[in-house]
Amino acid sequence: MMAAEHAEAANIGSGNELISSCKRFVDAVDANNTIEAFQQGICVGQAQAVLATSCRNCPPEGVTAGQALRVLIAYVERHPNLMHKHIALLADDALAEAWPCTKPNQ
Template sequence: MRRLIFALIVMGLAFTSAKASTGNEVLEGCRLLAVTAFWPQAANSFRAGECYGVLMTWAREGRRLSGRVRSCIPSSVTAGQLAKVVVRFMDSEPSILNEDFTGIVIAAFALSWPCD
Protein backbone atom coordinates (compact mmCIF):
# COMPACT_ATOMS: atom_id res chain seq x y z
CA MET A 1 0.00 0.00 0.00
CA ARG A 2 2.78 2.44 0.93
CA ARG A 3 4.65 1.77 -2.29
CA LEU A 4 1.49 2.18 -4.38
CA ILE A 5 0.67 5.55 -2.83
CA PHE A 6 4.25 6.68 -3.22
CA ALA A 7 4.43 5.50 -6.85
CA LEU A 8 1.27 7.41 -7.73
CA ILE A 9 2.61 10.59 -6.20
CA VAL A 10 6.03 10.36 -7.83
CA MET A 11 4.49 9.66 -11.23
CA GLY A 12 2.34 12.76 -10.88
CA LEU A 13 5.27 14.93 -9.85
CA ALA A 14 7.61 13.62 -12.54
CA PHE A 15 6.34 16.24 -14.96
CA THR A 16 7.33 19.31 -12.96
CA SER A 17 9.66 21.67 -14.78
CA ALA A 18 11.90 22.79 -11.90
CA LYS A 19 14.52 20.50 -10.43
CA ALA A 20 13.02 19.13 -7.27
CA SER A 21 15.02 18.29 -4.18
CA THR A 22 15.30 14.64 -3.25
CA GLY A 23 14.71 13.09 0.13
CA ASN A 24 18.47 12.62 0.48
CA GLU A 25 19.08 16.33 -0.05
CA VAL A 26 16.55 17.46 2.56
CA LEU A 27 16.74 14.64 5.13
CA GLU A 28 19.35 16.21 7.43
CA GLY A 29 17.51 19.54 7.41
CA CYS A 30 14.33 17.72 8.42
CA ARG A 31 16.22 15.93 11.18
CA LEU A 32 17.29 19.33 12.54
CA LEU A 33 13.74 20.62 12.38
CA ALA A 34 12.45 17.49 14.15
CA VAL A 35 14.75 17.86 17.16
CA THR A 36 15.36 21.60 17.49
CA ALA A 37 12.95 23.79 19.42
CA PHE A 38 14.42 26.93 17.82
CA TRP A 39 15.35 27.69 14.23
CA PRO A 40 18.51 25.72 13.44
CA GLN A 41 21.67 27.81 13.14
CA ALA A 42 23.74 25.19 11.38
CA ALA A 43 25.15 24.24 8.01
CA ASN A 44 21.86 22.56 7.11
CA SER A 45 19.66 25.51 8.06
CA PHE A 46 18.81 26.12 4.36
CA ARG A 47 17.62 22.52 4.05
CA ALA A 48 15.71 22.87 7.34
CA GLY A 49 13.95 25.87 5.82
CA GLU A 50 13.20 23.93 2.66
CA CYS A 51 11.84 21.07 4.75
CA TYR A 52 9.71 23.48 6.79
CA GLY A 53 8.24 25.11 3.70
CA VAL A 54 7.25 21.83 2.07
CA LEU A 55 5.87 20.40 5.32
CA MET A 56 3.75 23.43 6.11
CA THR A 57 2.45 23.73 2.55
CA TRP A 58 1.27 20.13 2.35
CA ALA A 59 -0.01 20.08 5.94
CA ARG A 60 -2.46 22.77 4.78
CA GLU A 61 -3.02 21.68 1.18
CA GLY A 62 -3.25 17.91 1.72
CA ARG A 63 -7.02 18.20 2.22
CA ARG A 64 -7.36 19.47 -1.36
CA LEU A 65 -5.89 16.31 -2.84
CA SER A 66 -8.10 13.40 -3.76
CA GLY A 67 -8.01 9.66 -3.29
CA ARG A 68 -5.32 7.85 -1.36
CA VAL A 69 -2.93 10.79 -1.32
CA ARG A 70 -5.33 13.07 0.57
CA SER A 71 -4.35 13.89 4.16
CA CYS A 72 -6.23 15.57 7.00
CA ILE A 73 -3.72 16.87 9.51
CA PRO A 74 -5.10 18.47 12.69
CA SER A 75 -4.21 22.15 13.04
CA SER A 76 -2.63 21.42 16.43
CA VAL A 77 0.22 19.40 14.86
CA THR A 78 3.50 21.32 15.00
CA ALA A 79 6.21 21.63 12.35
CA GLY A 80 8.48 19.53 14.57
CA GLN A 81 5.88 16.76 14.72
CA LEU A 82 5.40 16.89 10.95
CA ALA A 83 9.18 16.62 10.50
CA LYS A 84 9.36 13.62 12.84
CA VAL A 85 6.72 11.79 10.80
CA VAL A 86 8.52 12.47 7.53
CA VAL A 87 11.96 11.56 8.91
CA ARG A 88 10.58 8.31 10.34
CA PHE A 89 8.97 7.54 6.95
CA MET A 90 12.24 8.18 5.08
CA ASP A 91 14.23 6.11 7.60
CA SER A 92 11.79 3.20 7.22
CA GLU A 93 11.80 3.35 3.40
CA PRO A 94 15.42 4.07 2.36
CA SER A 95 14.68 3.10 -1.25
CA ILE A 96 12.70 6.35 -1.68
CA LEU A 97 15.45 8.75 -0.63
CA ASN A 98 16.41 9.60 -4.21
CA GLU A 99 12.81 10.48 -5.05
CA ASP A 100 11.21 13.92 -5.05
CA PHE A 101 10.95 15.26 -1.50
CA THR A 102 7.48 16.71 -2.04
CA GLY A 103 6.18 13.29 -3.07
CA ILE A 104 7.74 11.76 0.03
CA VAL A 105 6.00 14.33 2.24
CA ILE A 106 2.61 13.80 0.58
CA ALA A 107 2.92 10.02 0.96
CA ALA A 108 4.03 10.24 4.61
CA PHE A 109 1.16 12.57 5.45
CA ALA A 110 -1.44 10.46 3.61
CA LEU A 111 -0.32 7.35 5.49
CA SER A 112 -0.12 9.08 8.87
CA TRP A 113 -3.24 11.25 8.68
CA PRO A 114 -5.67 9.74 6.17
CA CYS A 115 -9.01 11.50 5.77
CA ASP A 116 -12.14 9.59 6.78
Protein backbone atom coordinates in the same frame (compact mmCIF):
# COMPACT_ATOMS: atom_id res chain seq x y z
CA MET B 1 -10.75 20.13 5.86
CA MET B 2 -9.92 23.22 3.80
CA ALA B 3 -6.39 24.53 3.30
CA ALA B 4 -6.96 27.47 5.66
CA GLU B 5 -8.10 25.07 8.38
CA HIS B 6 -5.01 22.91 7.80
CA ALA B 7 -2.80 25.96 8.22
CA GLU B 8 -4.56 26.97 11.41
CA ALA B 9 -4.42 23.42 12.80
CA ALA B 10 -0.70 23.20 12.10
CA ASN B 11 -0.03 26.66 13.62
CA ILE B 12 2.05 27.40 10.55
CA GLY B 13 3.76 30.74 10.56
CA SER B 14 3.20 31.69 14.19
CA GLY B 15 5.97 33.01 16.34
CA ASN B 16 5.40 30.12 18.75
CA GLU B 17 6.07 27.67 15.94
CA LEU B 18 8.95 29.41 14.18
CA ILE B 19 11.05 31.50 16.55
CA SER B 20 13.29 28.66 17.74
CA SER B 21 13.84 27.57 14.12
CA CYS B 22 14.67 31.13 13.18
CA LYS B 23 17.26 31.24 15.96
CA ARG B 24 18.83 27.96 14.81
CA PHE B 25 18.90 29.27 11.25
CA VAL B 26 20.77 32.39 12.39
CA ASP B 27 23.17 30.21 14.41
CA ALA B 28 23.87 28.08 11.33
CA VAL B 29 24.46 31.18 9.20
CA ASP B 30 26.71 32.68 11.88
CA ALA B 31 28.70 29.46 11.87
CA ASN B 32 29.09 29.82 8.09
CA ASN B 33 26.91 26.76 7.58
CA THR B 34 24.54 28.43 5.14
CA ILE B 35 24.00 25.29 3.08
CA GLU B 36 22.75 23.40 6.15
CA ALA B 37 20.48 26.29 7.10
CA PHE B 38 19.14 26.47 3.55
CA GLN B 39 18.47 22.74 3.42
CA GLN B 40 16.71 22.83 6.80
CA GLY B 41 14.48 25.58 5.49
CA ILE B 42 13.58 23.57 2.41
CA CYS B 43 12.70 20.52 4.49
CA VAL B 44 10.54 22.45 6.94
CA GLY B 45 8.91 24.49 4.18
CA GLN B 46 8.00 21.46 2.11
CA ALA B 47 6.53 19.60 5.10
CA GLN B 48 4.53 22.67 6.16
CA ALA B 49 3.27 23.29 2.64
CA VAL B 50 2.06 19.71 2.25
CA LEU B 51 0.52 19.73 5.73
CA ALA B 52 -1.36 22.92 4.93
CA THR B 53 -2.48 22.21 1.38
CA SER B 54 -2.69 18.51 0.58
CA CYS B 55 -6.15 17.01 0.33
CA ARG B 56 -4.66 13.59 1.11
CA ASN B 57 -3.97 14.23 4.80
CA CYS B 58 -6.35 15.23 7.57
CA PRO B 59 -4.27 15.78 10.69
CA PRO B 60 -5.94 16.23 14.06
CA GLU B 61 -6.31 19.75 15.37
CA GLY B 62 -3.12 21.14 16.85
CA VAL B 63 -0.60 19.14 14.82
CA THR B 64 2.66 21.08 14.62
CA ALA B 65 5.29 21.35 11.92
CA GLY B 66 7.62 19.45 14.26
CA GLN B 67 5.21 16.54 14.37
CA ALA B 68 4.89 16.60 10.58
CA LEU B 69 8.68 16.53 10.25
CA ARG B 70 8.93 13.58 12.63
CA VAL B 71 6.33 11.72 10.56
CA LEU B 72 8.26 12.52 7.37
CA ILE B 73 11.59 11.38 8.84
CA ALA B 74 10.10 8.13 10.17
CA TYR B 75 8.48 7.44 6.80
CA VAL B 76 11.73 7.95 4.88
CA GLU B 77 13.65 5.82 7.37
CA ARG B 78 11.10 3.01 6.84
CA HIS B 79 11.28 3.44 3.04
CA PRO B 80 14.91 4.25 2.14
CA ASN B 81 14.26 2.95 -1.36
CA LEU B 82 12.09 6.04 -1.96
CA MET B 83 14.69 8.64 -1.01
CA HIS B 84 15.17 9.58 -4.66
CA LYS B 85 11.66 11.11 -4.71
CA HIS B 86 11.17 14.85 -4.23
CA ILE B 87 10.78 15.81 -0.59
CA ALA B 88 7.28 17.22 -1.20
CA LEU B 89 6.11 13.89 -2.64
CA LEU B 90 7.63 12.03 0.30
CA ALA B 91 5.92 14.42 2.71
CA ASP B 92 2.59 13.97 0.96
CA ASP B 93 2.85 10.19 1.17
CA ALA B 94 4.05 10.25 4.78
CA LEU B 95 1.38 12.62 6.06
CA ALA B 96 -1.38 10.82 4.15
CA GLU B 97 -0.25 7.55 5.72
CA ALA B 98 -0.13 9.06 9.21
CA TRP B 99 -3.35 11.06 9.00
CA PRO B 100 -5.51 9.71 6.20
CA CYS B 101 -8.75 11.45 5.42
CA THR B 102 -11.70 9.23 6.24
CA LYS B 103 -14.08 10.84 3.77
CA PRO B 104 -13.38 11.38 0.06
CA ASN B 105 -12.14 14.88 -0.83
CA GLN B 106 -11.78 15.86 2.78
